[in-house]
Amino acid sequence: MGQDVELKLDLAGEEIVDLVAAGLVSGEPVVLARHVVYYDTPDRALRAAGFSLRIRKDAEGYVQIAKAVGGGIASVFARPKWERNVENDTPVLDDTTPIRAFLGRRADEIQPVFEVATERRRWSVLWEGTRIEMALDRGSIVAGDRKAPIAEIKLKLEDGKPDGLFSFARRLGAVMPLRLGVLSKAERGYGLTASPARAVKADPVALVADMSVSAAFRTIAHACIRQFRMNEDLMEDGGEDAVHQARVALRRLRSAFSVFNLLLEGETGARLADEVKWLAGVLGSVRDLDVLVARCKDDALRARLAEARATAFREAAATLAGPRARALMLDVEEWLVCGSWQTQRRTREIRTQPLADFAAGALDRLRRKVKKGGRDLADVDDEARHAVRKDAKKLRYAAGFFAALFDRKRQKRRYGRFIDALEALQDRLGVLNDTADMPEVLARLGFDEKALTAFTKTEPQSSAGMLAAAAEAHEALIDTKRFWR
Incomplete structure (x- = not known):
């Protein structure tokens, strides 16, 4: 496991300390200047099929690299990479790659899409008995008239234990404002060719039936971290969509901790779950005000x-x-890679069961909680309804996590109906929760009870009507067939 560990760290600013003076590296680095052009069709057919095509120019000449990057048609190829020397920056699309066979005549439409120019400084670092290759990349990505800076550090474990690599990453973070990186240069380049995103919603989680339960948790957690970090980067202009989706990502991560709680017993997991809850609360204060402003x-x-x-x-x-928030994602990443939860004897039976069986059991448990908590929904107090709402969210996120495992045609139909019913319940409980919380939120902001009159006309139904609608939605959900059975 150790030999496969790599970390990418994004610099929050472009200021980079003198690494030698800071005692983090020694000696002169190997310096590599690179210019890379990425190619695709105007409608991005290569990317949609799961391929990337680029030509790299450095001191040794031109190298063309075609790569299967996952998903789409490219996922059927056992060979992930096709590399060859070329004479210049014009792609050579012959039978040495599958690209022309896939595109046919459309291969002639391939053109430059964006280019990446970087200077890489590379050191070999010995840190606490761990040998690490450290690369500092600085440069830019250019797509037409749009440009984005590159300032990132890559750490690759060459020899030793992964713990040493994370320890060195923390030392770097103590002298530079680093955040865990989740986007490749190619992803950033393609992002420049599209309309600027206001927020990033969750992508489907790529689980497969023969995956272990431990690997499934890591995959889900990484997907949540990726969604959070992408939205964190989009939050600079204060947009409410990015704030909301960053908070959704943290809630999804908290739900993953809950869904896999039988696997994750231990103080470290509990501490990290509490830290994720804290960070979600930081964004929650902003989201509460977004709701009030809108209404x-x-x-x-x-x-x-x-x-x-x-x-x-x-x-x-x-x-x-700040350092606490910046360190959190790195802490979670280290725990996912190095945590003892992956080897504990008492959880061996859980880790070794078929993933679909684990998923079905988890979904059944969450559904039972929603079913039990929602009995007499119109007659319980606000706190009890809020608990049902939280359980419904966990069920919704868990359903999304495990959807790929239940992909037969009938299961897909049932999944769509189940999610529709679940979202209807969440919507009605959300309105009730916002209405119940509004006096407390306004009071916390220093507003008196008179302020409530500015919101009374936003609700088209009476309280009794909203409660009845929520109870009806709960009954409809429980009557909806489970897609995992």
């Missing part, structure tokens, strides 16, 4: 709420930039 019908009050929201966002941004 407020009084212009003067809405302006005051917008000002409070701006203050809350600045405070959240400062927290995200």
